[in-house]
Amino acid sequence: MSTAVFKIWRGDRSGGEFRDYATEVSEGMVVLDAVNQIQATQANDLACRWNCKAGKCGSCSAEVNGMPKLMCMTRLSELPLEKPVTVEPMKAFPVLKDLVTDVSWNFRVKKKIKKFKPRPPDAPDGTWRMQQQDIDRVQEFRKCIECFLCQDVCHVLRDHRMYEKFIGPRFLIHVAALEMHPLDTADRIEELRNAQGIGYCNITKCCTKVCPESIEITDNGIIPLKERVVDDFYDPFGWFWKWVKKKLKG
C-alpha cells in the first residue's frame, strides 16, 4: 500500500482553490475510488457526481491532470503518481461546487431538437423491418452516455462560449443518429445550419479524441451532416430539385 497526493479543486460559484489530499492507493484503483475514499475519510462534503462506476452512465466527468476523463475509467496506474494528480471540474460549464458543474444547458438544448418521427409501420402488426447493416452507424451514435466530455473539450463552447449559437458535438451526434435512423422521416437540416450552428465546427476532432465510447463523432457524424447541409443549401442542382419537388407537391 502506497500513498498518493490528489490536488482537488474545492470551491463554488464564487471561486475556489486546489487542495491537497494524501490517500492510500491500492492495485487496480481508479481516480473515482480515490475521490470517494477522500470524501469518506477526510472531506465528507466534497461534491462529485457518480453513479455506475463502470463507464456506462457518464456522470463522473472531470479533468484529470488537465485531460477530460471519466474518473471511473481512469486507472491510477496510467498516471504518474510521484507527482500530485490534479482533479478539477469540467471547464466548459459553470461550477456549482467542487467537481460538480451546471450541465443543465445540455438538457435544454436536447429538448429543442425535433423528435424521432417514424414512417408508417412496414408490417400489418405495426412493426418495422430494418437490416443490421443499415443500423450499425446509428447504433454507434446511440452508444453515447451523455458524459458531455466532448462538449467540455469543444473550443466553440469551451473557449468561445457560443452556447446560444452552437449545440456542440454531443447534440450533433444526437441529430446524426436521428437523421440516419432508417425509419425517421423528420427533416432537421435547416436547423442544423441555422439554430444549431453546425458551421462553427471546424473539424479539429478534439471531441472524438476524448469520447470514452470511442464514437467517431467527427468522421462518422458531423462530416456527413455537414455534407447534407451543403447538399441542401449550396448545391444548385439539389436546390433546383427541391424547388421542383415542392412545386409538384404544392
Added chain:
Amino acid sequence: MAEYETHEHDVLIIGAGGAGLRAAIEASAAGVSVGLVCKSLLGKAHTVMAEGGIAAALANVDERDNWKVHFADTMRGGQYVNNWRMAELHAKEAPDRVRELEAWGAVFDRTKDGRILQRNFGGHKYPRLAHVGDRTGLEMIRTLQDHGVHQGIDVHMEQTILSLLKDGERVVGAFGYERERGRFKIFRAKAVVLATGGIGRAYKITSNSWEYTGDGHALAYEAGAELLDMEFIQFHPTGMVWPPSVMGILVTEGVRGDGGILTNKKGRRFMFDDIPENYRTQTADNEEEGWRYCQGDKNARRPPELLTRDHVSRCIVREVKEGRGSPHGGVFLDISWIKKKLPNAEEYIKRKLPSMYHQFKQLADIDITREPMEVGPTTHYIMGGVRVDPDTQMSRVAGLFAAGECAAGINGANRLGGNSLSDLLVFGKRAGEFAAKFAKENSLGNVDNAKVDVAAREALAPFEQSRGENPYELQQNLQEIMQDSVGIVRNETEMKSALEHLGKFWQRVKRLGITGNREFNPGWHTALDLKNLLTVSEAITRAALERKESRGAQFREDYPNKDDALGNVNTMVSKAADGSMQVRREPLPEMPDYLKQVIDEMK
C-alpha cells in the same frame, strides 16, 4: 412555520429510471400534469446499467415462444410465490411494450429478416431478450428520456424525497430537498408513484450505485404501505472480483447466453454437477448440447450455466468454499474458449459483448477474447418491495403507487434475467395510467405544515453536531453486517445478531455529524439516506428470519430445504401503531385454473 418552495402536479413520480420514465410518459399521455423527481441527472438511473436485454415473448427467433411459456418460466424461476396476476400481465403485455420502444426510436439488434433479435438468457426456455449488444438499458432509458422530454413532463433533477405527505389516509405529496442549494421543497400531487429502484447499498459488494438506498421501500413503509417478500434478494452470480476497487461491478448474463462457461480452478464445468430436479428436463447434460443451444439449435437444451441466478450463485459459493475457486476468490467465466468452435470468435465476442470487452480491458487489464474472467456473486436486485394491486399498482395507501424494482410480486423468490426491464415497462405504464386516473378522480389534498416543519428540523439535525459521527463510517459498518450476516447463506443466529447491530445503528444515526454547508453536500445526503437503508435492512432481516426455509434467493443453512407450507405464503412487513416493525405471513392469492393448466402444460 417556514416557507418552502412548492410545486403542484397532478401526478408526482419519484424516480426516473425505466419504470419512472415509462409511468411519466403514460400519465402525461393521459392528459394530466406530471412532475418527475430524479435523485441524479436525468438518464443516469440504474436502468442505464442493464446489459442483457428485455424479456418479451415476441417469438421473432423461436416461433414456439408465447406468453404462456414466458409466464410459466417466470413462475418456475420465482419458485411459485410470485403474484400470478402480475406474472400473467407481464408475460402478455411485454411484447407490446418492446414494440412501442421501437416506435419511439429505439434501435434493437436485428434478425436476418429485419425484425428485433432476441437472445438466450438464464431460465428462459427460448431466446427471448430483445437487446442492443450488451447496452440494452442505455438504449431503453435514452429512448424513454428522449420521448418523455417532448411530452411536457416537469423534470426535477438532483432532488431527493425525504417523506411522503398525507392528508388523512391519502398520500397528497412529498417533501424533499434539491441538491444544488440544499433547499427544501414541497411537491403537492393528487397521486404519487414510487419508482425508486433497489437497496443494493445495504450491502458491501453490490452492482448498485450510491443512489440505491431503498428510498421508495422506506417511504412507502413509513406512509403505511406493506412490504412484501423482502427476504428475497438476488445475488447475481457474475460480478467482477478483481481488482478490489471494481468488486461487484456486473458482468452480464449475456456472456453465458452467448456461450460463456463457468469453470473452477481445476478447469471443471462445475455447473453440470448440480442440476435441480425441476430444471432437469430442460437442461443439457453434456457440453456439446449446451454449445449447440447457444448457437440456436432448437432441438438442444440449454447449458447449466443458464440455470437461474439463485442457483448459479450458490454453486459458485460452494466451489469457492470448498477450495476450488480462482485466485481472487471467485470462479472463472470463459467466453474465449469459443475460438475452438468459431473461426471469427474474437470479432463475434466484441460485437456481442462490446461493453464487457471494454470493461475488462480497461478496469482489469484482461482481454476477454483471449483469457477467462474472474467472477463471483454481487448484490444485484431485490425481488421484495411495496405490495401493490397487480392491475393498478396502487399500494394499500390511497394515491400511492409503486412500480419497478421497488414494487414486488412479479418475481417471487427469484427474478429471471431480462424480466426486470420488461417489468419496468409493463408496470411503469400501468402505474402511470392508474395514477393519472386516480388524479382525475381526486383533488389536491391539504399539506400539514407542522409535520413538514418537523421533517425539516429532523433533516437538519446532523448540522448541529459537527463533531458527530461520520455518516460514511456508519454506512460501511451497516454494509459489512448485512453482507456477512444476511447475505447469500443465512442462519438464525447470525441474523439475530444482525438485528441487534441494526438496533445500535438506529441509535448511531441520531449522533451523525456533518461538516460544510447545505450546498451539494454528499456527507449530508449519505446521512439522510442512512435511515432508509436501516429501514430496509431491518425489513430484509426480519422477513428472512420469518421464512424458515430455503427457496429461490433465500438460502438458510439451518433450514436447507423447501417447506411446502411456506411455499403458499408471502411475508409481509408493516409499521405497527406503536412504531415497531411487524412481520406476518399471508397466504398467496389463489391461482385460477386456466393458469394452473398453463403451468402443468409447461412442466
